[in-house]
Amino acid sequence: MNPVTHPREFLEHLYDVAVRRALPLHNTAAFLPPPPKGRTLVLGAGKAGGAMAQAVEAFWPPDAALDGLVVTRYQHIPPRPPGLKQRIEVVEAAHPVPDAAGLAATERILALTQGLTKDDLVLCLISGGGSALLTLPAAGLTLEDKQRINKALLHSGANIAEMNCVRKHLSRIKGGRLAQACFPARVVTLTISDVPGDDPSIIASGPTVTDATSCADALSILKRYGIDVPGPVADLLQSGALETPKPGDPAFAGHEIHLIATPQQSLDAAAEAARAAGVAAYILSDEMEGESREVGKVHAALARAVANKGQPFQRPCVILSGGETTVTVRPQPPGVARGRGGRAGEFCLGLAQALQGQPSVYALAADTDGIDGVEDNAGAWVEPNTLSRALEKGLKIDAYLDRNDAYAYFAGLGDLVTTGPTFTNVNDFRAVLVL
Structure with missing residues (x-):
């Protein structure tokens, strides 16, 4: 497979290799x-x-x-x-x-x-x-309480360790x-x-x-993100009665x-597949965290440096990363629907916005379980003409970022990555190809 003539197929192949390694x-x-x-x-x-x-x-x-x-x-x-x-x-x-x-x-x-x-x-x-x-649910909590708290955690921007500390104690x-x-x-x-x-x-x-975390840790996280629990449950946390x-x-x-x-094993497999195709591969980390759009901007800055200055890597190359980023869902004005999408889509929005149509840079970001958030796609593609094609269709990327609406943006371009469930899960997979 020639990555120069078929960049999408090449990146999709790397994703498939990463998923297969984790089956x-x-x-x-x-x-x-x-x-x-x-x-x-x-x-x-x-x-x-x-x-x-x-x-x-x-x-x-x-x-x-x-x-x-x-x-x-x-x-x-x-x-x-x-x-x-x-x-x-x-x-x-x-x-x-x-x-x-x-x-x-x-x-x-x-x-x-x-x-x-x-x-x-x-x-x-x-x-x-x-x-x-x-x-x-712990004593004093109903399923409805757990559903509300879980939704609030998912929208808060809390990282996975923080979310699961709370979940353990409840x-x-x-x-x-x-x-x-x-x-x-x-x-x-x-x-x-x-x-x-x-x-x-x-x-x-x-x-x-x-579990090395404590009820006090869970209370601190709930307070940090402004998430309420029923009074009696807060009292149980305060007293340590819900300790693990x-x-x-x-x-x-x-x-x-x-x-x-593990994520590292899947990234290693993808890197090996890239090198077998004659493309140098560099793994940034399997532990990346932070706001998805900001992580996308960091990847864009690195790709632009490779494309324009030949540093820190020579092209052609593929830059790989994994981990679990977060999306802080922004409140919308009354009457404005909240957007759709997950971590991979939001990463691609941030990446495309920062790349500004940089020639010779292609990317795929997808969740290895085949589901980005709660949607039916695994992730999305970014190409040099992503922004120009979007503008032709009246899709302004800033507006879609403002309402966390990656799904609609990339669906409008026909650039969703859709695989269906993969029956495994080693988290985010990101591949940025610089030709």
Whole structure:
């Protein structure tokens, strides 16, 4: 594939390689423990949950007992390979805002931990999205409260560690409480990272991992972003009554946690594919955070320096990055609808605005789960003629940025990246090609 003559196809190929590297079927077998003396129970949550469950079924000894329950996002159960027997139940629920189906599934998951013994094994399959899918409100909170708080967090600009600190302390299953409920059984967690730094205690709010954050931290975050909780719940946080299990808790002795796929691995795979095509590849970081539009501007400045000055890299090259940026949703005047779009789209708006039609620069930004925010696209494209084509159609980029409306802007250009669910999730993927 010639990146000069087919830049879109080249960037799409890099994205596909990155996603393929993170698929559970390619990464699970090496981390499975041997069957225990007693029962093997599989529990899990996340956007990769359905694919992870199928991978376990594919590699678990056929004569060894296996059952359990995993919850994933709507439309995120992959097609079942021919001949693969289903032994783990997979149900669907809402993401990123929890719903009643998620609540019912979580109650069932917690109930399945009853009666476990030290001879039993609990295999926990955890991936990004599990914070919303594994929902069990703390005492004094309703599902409606959790939905409101979750929406407020998503719109606030809080980073993923801050959001999940709050979620842990307002839950009866996250922040290590699921593993605590499994005691005295052995717990082995297989996780796919979708967070900067690959901290298992942050992925899906760490349902099987002890938590170093505190109720005081959660209260501070809520205050910082102006998010209200019911008075009795605030009192429980203030008193420490909603504290999570802490490092050193003996109930977690002997537990194992394995990262089976990470953002860095996917970026490395994409870089290798680029070099195989004769294009130099540079990975900035797999831990990028910050406002999506601002991260887009930084990438634009780097691409312009490469294109115009040959520094810090020589062209042709592709600049890769990952991580989890944020979008602070701006309030709109009465009667003006809030825009649509996610982190990848907003990054592309910021990038295109700052590039100002820079020749020979092409970019793709997409979420590796195939869904940018809550829309049906994975992300968007940026090309040298993005702004000029948009102006011809009356699409003024400043106005779309003001209302966080990346989806409409790129849909109007035919430049949405649409893949459908990928059945994995290692977070943001960004590739900027400078020819």
